[in-house]
Amino acid sequence: MTGTVWDRGEPRLAGPDTALRAELRTAAQHASGNVPVAVATDTAGQVLEGMRGRAFDSAAVVAVLDGDRLRGLVTLERLLAAPAATPLGEIMDDAPPVVAPSTAQERAAWLAVQHAEPTLAVVDDAGRFAGLVAAPTLLGVLLEEHDEDMARLGGFLGTAATARSSTTEPVLRRLSHRLPWLLLGLAGALLAAVIVGSFEEQLGQEVLIAYFVPGVVYMADAVGTQTEALVIRGLSLGIGVRRIAVREVVTGVLLGAFLGGLALPLVWALWGRADVAVAVALALLAASSIASLIALALPWLFHRFGKDPAFGSGPLATVIQDVLTVAIYLLVATAVVL
Amino acid sequence: MTGTVWDRGEPRLAGPDTALRAELRTAAQHASGNVPVAVATDTAGQVLEGMRGRAFDSAAVVAVLDGDRLRGLVTLERLLAAPAATPLGEIMDDAPPVVAPSTAQERAAWLAVQHAEPTLAVVDDAGRFAGLVAAPTLLGVLLEEHDEDMARLGGFLGTAATARSSTTEPVLRRLSHRLPWLLLGLAGALLAAVIVGSFEEQLGQEVLIAYFVPGVVYMADAVGTQTEALVIRGLSLGIGVRRIAVREVVTGVLLGAFLGGLALPLVWALWGRADVAVAVALALLAASSIASLIALALPWLFHRFGKDPAFGSGPLATVIQDVLTVAIYLLVATAVVL
Numbered sequence: 001m002t003g004t005v006w007d008r009g010e011p012r013l014a015g016p017d018t019a020l021r022a023e024l025r026t027a028a029q030h031a032s033g034n035v036p037v038a039v040a041t042d043t044a045g046q047v048l049e050g051m052r053g054r055a056f057d058s059a060a061v062v063a064v065l066d067g068d069r070l071r072g073l074v075t076l077e078r079l080l081a082a083p084a085a086t087p088l089g090e091i092m093d094d095a096p097p098v099v100a101p102s103t104a105q106e107r108a109a110w111l112a113v114q115h116a117e118p119t120l121a122v123v124d125d126a127g128r129f130a131g132l133v134a135a136p137t138l139l140g141v142l143l144e145e146h147d148e149d150m151a152r153l154g155g156f157l158g159t160a161a162t163a164r165s166s167t168t169e170p171v172l173r174r175l176s177h178r179l180p181w182l183l184l185g186l187a188g189a190l191l192a193a194v195i196v197g198s199f200e201e202q203l204g205q206e207v208l209i210a211y212f213v214p215g216v217v218y219m220a221d222a223v224g225t226q227t228e229a230l231v232i233r234g235l236s237l238g239i240g241v242r243r244i245a246v247r248e249v250v251t252g253v254l255l256g257a258f259l260g261g262l263a264l265p266l267v268w269a270l271w272g273r274a275d276v277a278v279a280v281a282l283a284l285l286a287a288s289s290i291a292s293l294i295a296l297a298l299p300w301l302f303h304r305f306g307k308d309p310a311f312g313s314g315p316l317a318t319v320i321q322d323v324l325t326v327a328i329y330l331l332v333a334t335a336v337v338l
Numbered sequence: 339m340t341g342t343v344w345d346r347g348e349p350r351l352a353g354p355d356t357a358l359r360a361e362l363r364t365a366a367q368h369a370s371g372n373v374p375v376a377v378a379t380d381t382a383g384q385v386l387e388g389m390r391g392r393a394f395d396s397a398a399v400v401a402v403l404d405g406d407r408l409r410g411l412v413t414l415e416r417l418l419a420a421p422a423a424t425p426l427g428e429i430m431d432d433a434p435p436v437v438a439p440s441t442a443q444e445r446a447a448w449l450a451v452q453h454a455e456p457t458l459a460v461v462d463d464a465g466r467f468a469g470l471v472a473a474p475t476l477l478g479v480l481l482e483e484h485d486e487d488m489a490r491l492g493g494f495l496g497t498a499a500t501a502r503s504s505t506t507e508p509v510l511r512r513l514s515h516r517l518p519w520l521l522l523g524l525a526g527a528l529l530a531a532v533i534v535g536s537f538e539e540q541l542g543q544e545v546l547i548a549y550f551v552p553g554v555v556y557m558a559d560a561v562g563t564q565t566e567a568l569v570i571r572g573l574s575l576g577i578g579v580r581r582i583a584v585r586e587v588v589t590g591v592l593l594g595a596f597l598g599g600l601a602l603p604l605v606w607a608l609w610g611r612a613d614v615a616v617a618v619a620l621a622l623l624a625a626s627s628i629a630s631l632i633a634l635a636l637p638w639l640f641h642r643f644g645k646d647p648a649f650g651s652g653p654l655a656t657v658i659q660d661v662l663t664v665a666i667y668l669l670v671a672t673a674v675v676l
Contacts, residue, residue: 048390055419060398060456060473076414081393113481118398118456118474135398135473136456139480143451146484147571153491154567155560174589178564179596185560186597189553190604196549197609203545210541210548211534215527217552218660221559222493222523222653226516229492233485251512258517259524266528271535315560322556 027108028101030141031122031131032057037065038088040072045084047074058134061119064092070121070129072096098123101130106145109138149232152310155181181315188319192326202334208276209333212267213326216283220325221318223255224291228313231299235309241300252292256285279336283329290328291321365446366439368479369460369469370395375403376426378410383422385412396472399457402430408459408467410434436461439468444483447476487570490648493519519653526657530664540672546609547671550618551664557622558663559656561593562629566651569637573647579638590630594623617674621667628666629659 034057038047047062062079064072072092082091097115099108101124112120118135156177169177196203196213203210227248234244260281268277298312298320372395376385385400400417402410410430420429435453437446439462450458456473494515507515534541534551541548565586572582598619606615636650636658 048386051418052386052422053419056415058456059414059418076397077394080389080397081391084390109477110481113474113477118472118477134456135477136451138477139447139451139473142477142480142484143448146480146487149484149488150491150567150571153488153563155564156567171585171588171592174585175592175596178561178589178593182557182560182593182597183600185557186553186600189550189556190601190608192552192556193549193605194608196552197546200545203548207538207541207545207548208535210545210551211531212527213548213552214530214534214555214660214664215524217555218527218530218657219520219523222520222656223516225491225652226493226519229488229494233488247509247512250509251516254509254513255516255520258513259520262521262524263528267531270528270532314563318560319556322552326552 026101026105027099027103027120027122027133028130030105030108030133030137031101032134033131035059035061035063035132035134037063037129038074039066040064040087040089040092042088043084044079044082044086044088044091047088048079048084058119058132060134061132062088063121063129063132064088065129068128070096070098070123070127073119073121075118096121100125105141108133109141109145112138148308149310152308153228153232153314155315185315185319188323191323195323195326195330199330199334202330202338206276206337208271208273209279209330209337211271212276212280212283212333213329216280216287216329217322217325219259219284220287220291220321223252223288224295224317224321227252227292227295228299228317231296232310232313235299235303241296241303245296248292248296249289253285253289255292256288259288260284273337275337276333279329279333282336283325283332286328286332287321287325290324294321294324364439364443365437365441365458365460365471366468368443368446368471368475369439370472371469373397373399373401373470373472375401375467376412377404378402378425378427378430380426381422382417382420382424382426382429385426386417386422396457396470398472399470400426401459401467401470402426403467406466408434408436408461408465411457411459413456434459438463443479446471447480447483450476486646487648490646491566491570491652493653523653523657526661529661533661533664534668537668537672540668540676544675546611546614547617547668547675549609550605550614550621550671551667554618554621554625554667555660555663557597558625558629558659561590561626562633562655562659565590565630565633566637566655569634570648570651573637573641579634579641583634586630586634587627591623591627593630594626597626598622611675613675614671617667617671620674621663621670624666624670625659625663628662632659632662 036051036056036059051059060076062074063070064074072094073096074088074092078091097111098121099111101122108120120133120138122130122133124130231241263284264277264281267280268274295317298317299309302312303309374389374394374397389397398414400412401408402412410432411434412426412430416429435449436459437449439460446458458471460468460471462468569579601622602615602619605618606612633655636655637647640650641647
């Protein structure tokens with residue numbers, strides 16, 4: 001008997017979440033069943049012999065099956081290095097990285113890297129082998145996800161093309177990919193002006209309060225952007241917002257306390273007003289905490305509703321943080337100073 | 339004769355730029371010479387036979403050499419599918435993706451994806467074969483670069499660990515990775531306050547000018563962040579700042595003109611002051627143009643001095659844009675309004 005190597009055609013897809021799958025691309029969409037498969041008792045020599053003359057999508061890894069269950073994977077390198085009489089059961093990795101057909105593509109790619117495996121096995125909920133995702137596919141997935149995350153954090157339309165084309169595309173298309181978020185930003189900018197304007201009387205009494213508006217807004221932005229970057233990465237690796245929420249909020253509060261504690265003596269020394277210094281310090285504490293919260297909440301909301309959480313970062317989060325920060329600072333400042 | 343398959347040990351590294359290599363990780367550092375090699379006249383059957391019993395780092399691709407020159411690459415899938423008597427010269431890809439040993443790692447990974455190749459060949463300046471970079475290595479490289487870009491755009495220390503660890507790390511380590519950039523931001527925030535303060539008299543005469551400070555700063559930020567994201571991606575793919583500079587600056591000016599043109603009637607209608615509306619519009623035009631310029635210039639400077647250009651994006655660029663924007667807006671506003 002030669003090795004039980006056969007082509008398996010299309011991977012089997014099953015399960016109710018077809019709608020979700022259409023939204024997020026999953027491991028199943030990248031899996032190929034046209035790969036070498038064998039059973040544990042086949043020998044290395046038999047399998048190598050059986051692979052000849054076949055046109056596989058990927059031959060980097062042999063799937064060792066028992067019926068339609070995956071038992072393990074053997075890399076080609078191990079298969080070649082083993083003596084011809086060695087059964088695959090002895091050289092297979094019997095705990096290879098396995099993902100469900102519905103696993104999000106970037107998480108799948110990340111698992112493969114963590115295991116230093118060139119190939120990922122896809123197994124359905126019933127434990128049936130559904131195909132392998134080959135390394136070149138995983139590479140493409142990672143690059144695409146990278147582009148998307150950067151585009152969304154940077155404030156491009158989510159549908160903008162890949163980094164290479166968006167880097168070199170002509171001016172008109174550049175404009176059309178960027179204006180939508182900027183128009184949202186302009187609305188936020190006008191709202192901020194309305195908020196500042198509602199403190200007209202107080203600012204007329206003490207114009208010093210106005211000095212620190214851009215600085216407080218900038219600091220809230222900076223803290224929020226750090227949280228956003230963390231959340232986007234965490235979510236695409238399958239680390240949920242809940243798991244990091246407590247630490248992030250604590251970090252945001254501590255950063256705000258630290259920055260406020262540092263600003264207090266500096267503002268006092270430079271402008272000679274203790275009350276304004278206290279207002280700036282309190283505003284930094286409040287704004288940092290709230291920026292962290294918004295940076296956590298928005299991506300989580302997008303994720304909840306089945307959208308790419310990265311949409312909840314970048315321009316949208318920033319403009320909400322800015323408007324809230326302006327309001328908080330002016331409320332605190334007028335309460336403390338006037 | 340069986341195929342001329344042999345192990346090649348360590349890849350050959352030569353060249354004067356050892357210092358640069360220590361800074362940027364390159365294709366050479368990831369290349370392995372322990373891969374199957376053959377000559378063009380070897381047949382598929384001979385090569386497959388010759389590969390048996392050897393422990394390669396990667397067996398996904400056979401390098402076809404002529405002496406120490408690379409002639410082409412044959413993927414294992416093609417090797418298996420070909421009739422045993424086919425010479426490799428007939429089935430090899432004779433224009434495979436090839437990089438120099440000094441090629442930056444992310445650019446190398448990107449090339450592999452573009453060619454849908456599982457493996458990249460490294461060839462030195464004299465055309466000598468220096469080894470292959472296998473797909474799992476390329477995967478790791480892409481994930482690492484992604485983490486780095488996000489960390490720098492987000493405002494973490496460049497040396498902060500990978501996304502997974504930074505997502506789950508304890509509060510104290512979180513603080514230490516983030517505070518350095520935030521302290522720089524605090525200095526910028528105080529500088530912005532000094533600038534606003536130097537317009538004390540003018541703001542006292544017309545407090546309406548102060549309303550639009552946060553909005554103008556926000557818009558400059560938003561335009562600048564878009565350019566930053568584009569530049570970081572472009573540079574890591576080997577697209578230089580010069581190639582995109584003209585288009586980006588034109589785009590920045592046009593975005594500023596568009597946003598200013600939209601803000602003019604809105605501010606006029608909402609606050610009933612044509613002079614303030616003109617000042618806001620002019621400031622938006624100037625701030626957008628300058629934000630694009632800074633977002634181009636800073637990464638370019640870091641790149642020039644052999645540092646990761648992503649350091650020139652995120653917090654550093656943002657704080658410079660903010661301070662400049664505050665100054666520009668107040669200069670324009672006081673000139674137009676008072």
